[in-house]
Amino acid sequence: MRSEQRPPNARRRALAAAGALLLGASLMTATAAVAEDDPRVDLPAGYLDAEVATSNIDLLSSTPRVDPFNAPPGDFGFVNSDLAFSGDNAIVGNFNGFQVYDVSDPAEPTLRSSFVCPGGQGDVSVYGDLLFMSVEETRGRIDCGTQGAPGSVNPERFRGVRIFDISDIDNPVQLPGVQTCRGSHTHTLVSDPNDAENVYIYNSGTSGVRSPLELAGCENAPASTEPVTTGNPTQWRIDVIKVPLAAPETAAIVNQPRIFADPETGAFNGLQNGPTQPLHPSGTRYSPNPNTNTCHDITAYPEIGLAAGACQGNGILLDISDPADPVRIDAVADPNFSYWHSATFNNDGTKVIFTDEWGGGTAARCRSTDQPEWGADALFDIVDGKLQFASYYKLPVPQTTQENCVAHNGSLIPVPGRDIMVQAWYQGGLSVIDFTDTANPKEIAFLDRGPINTPSTTGLNLGGYWSTYWYNGNVLGSEIARGFDTMALTASDDLSANEIEAAGEVRFDEFNAQLQTGAVHAPSFAVAGAYVDQAERDGSLSGEALAEVREHLAEAEQLADGSAADRAVVAQLVNAARKSGLAADSDVVQALTALTATFR
Known part of the structure; x- marks a missing residue:
């Protein structure tokens, strides 16, 4: 969606081949040194009452989960997941469905509706009157029922991309979705600047392949270090779904491009392919052992014709000038990276940040014993269609062994003239990063809580920010176990009041982090x-x-x-x-x- 801006007088003060570039472990990180008195160190634990430390950002509100989305910390059936935004509404995905918050007053958001539809992972995106949701688990049902779908083959099972009509957002209507062979762990909306009648979805399924008895055309193939060139295995491809906007109920898969193929041999498994990979430099196993047979997240930027895929063992760059037929133009790998997870372009499309979800998001990976190259961001410049490594960035303060922490989802903050991103780090909280100089990223704000702890739970309890995104003047966060947070940046030596206000003047009708849209700053x-x-x-x-x-x-x-x-x-x-x-x-x-x- 195009961005727009308030007028100045309304200002309120207060190409297919890809080589794999191996990045050596000896490359220096650009992570800033930690001050000895950093308030994030040894924060007292709690659940909804854990101590909070902030710098240059205020926590405006924290809205706890309520039934039917509430559960004790660690219950995977009720995890808050990704966010999407439409108008004054923040839609919070959940393994049990989705919730809609009215954020017209960011300081006092209100829960306006909930829709129960189990199936995990529950990542959501919006396009006009349509809501899309990823469903991966075998308990997902076509009718959104809560009774599950038992058995290895079940005609009532739904795994794929659900589609809802949200023209009345308080009463969403489920339309026929699109079933896929590996379900949908994440999906990416891709608009076509030359086609206003359709929108595309790049679907990434990361779990087991369904039986062809349940969904025709599914074909399982084991991971292999040998070239795989025969058959039509479900692995080593993504799904491209075409959604006619005038008839979204007819959405269907129109392509399954093999974006990991070796252009010379035609092997489907042309990038990282598993068991021969060494141990992670920490001495622990990768999670999973890098086997590039699908992507985790793909971030599309249709205005520049590019997408960045975070694809298990590789980061890749795609030409999406034809959205129905993405073509790989570059790929990189890194022995420090365990699991390429997500990607974010800068506003002019000359840089991209990839994240590494070492530990799968459920482990403590920000300990003082973990190197800053592990579970971190890798920053790249895009030069002549190729990815050139610049530096690493990792949350610059250690977290405890009781806190799951690793790089996760974030988005740009549209400050004119600078590249700034707010990023979630699970129980590491959030970090606001200036990466205008990709060789020297710098943290300029943060928010962190103490570990999750309740009278009946000890040890590591899953929680923290799944996503923190900037939307129309504020940072909003989906907290896995605690609920939904809203935040406001405050002025500092590193970010002025004018810069914060200028960023807030950029307004979007809707926002999906994996469908990037250029921010345009009107004169003000x-x-x-x-x-x-x-x-x-x-x-x-x-x-x-x-x-x-x-x-x-x-x-x-x-x-x-x-x-x-x-x-x-x-x-x-x-x-x-x-x-x-x-x-x-x-x-x-x-x-x-x-x-x-x-x-x-």
Whole structure:
């Protein structure tokens, strides 16, 4: 969906071949050093009352799960999973269905409806009046019943992508979904800039292959280090589902591209293929042993014609100029990575961050004994269609052995002129990262809780943030065991009030993290102020010139708010640009010039 922005006067202050690049364990991490007095260290445990530590972000609200989605920590049948957003609604996926929160007031979200539909993993996405949900477990039923679907073959079983009509979001109607051979662990919406009548889904199933007696066409094949070139095995491919928007009930698989194939031999298993891989450098087994036979997450960016696939043993880059027929153009591997899990592009599509879910999200992987290259982010620049490794980033503070912690889901925060991401780390909380310089990522905000502990539970209890995403001015988080959180960034030396406000001016009608849409910043006083703040931070604007630019910019805004003649506003903005002494192509002058044009 296209982004839009409030007008300035509404501002509120307060190609198919791919080589595998092996990244050596000797590469240095760019993770920042941990301050000895970091408040995240040794946070007192609890459940809904665990101590919270924050830096440059405020926890606005924490809404606990309620029946029929509540259960003791660790009950996998009721885990909160991924998030999607539509209008003023946050849709929280759950292994038991989904919940809808009204977030029109982020400080006081309200649960407006719940829909029980078991089947895990429950990842959700939205497109107009349609809601899609991933279903992987064998208990999933076509009718969303809670009685399960016992037996190795059951005609009532549903594993695949559910489709709901949410034109009345309080009363969703399930449409015929699409059954798949390995279910749906995750799925990615892919729009086509040249086709407004259809949307596509890239489906990734990661579990066992169904019997052909239950779903025709399913064919199991064991993992193999030898080339696999015969038959039509369900592994080593993804599903491409076409959804006609005028008739979504007719959605169907239209392609199953073998995006891991060796272009020379035609072997389906052309990338990492399992048992020959060494132990993880930590001495523990990979989870699973890297066998690139499907993707975990694929993040599509249709506007630039690319998708990034986090695919078990590899990170891959796809050409999606034809959404129905994605083509691999590059692939990378890394002996430090256990399980390539998810991916995020920067706004201009020149960088991508891949995450490693070492331990599968259920293990403590942020201990002081774990190296910063393990269970971390790998940052890449995209140069001439190829992925070039730049650095690692890992949560820069150790977590306890009672906390499942590893890199997980996040999204961009649309600060003009910078690449900033908010990312979930399960019980490591969230970390806000500036990766404008991919070789030197830096944490600029965080929120963390103490370990989950209740009178009846001890040890490691599954919890923490599954996802933390920026949506229309706030950070919102799906907490696996505790519920749903809303947060607001606060100004600091690393992120100014102008930058936060400029990011908040970008508004989306809907948001799916795996369907990236470019953020466009309309000219505004906040955007101009953000670039001035950045120029001060990098030293290109200082002293008297900085003071005069700020004075003229503030005067222009005051005049604009007071409905003064446009020519008076223009005069102040022109003076601000002139007094800066910066080149015409500098970000500051360009932002001031664009803002000036809105008053001419």
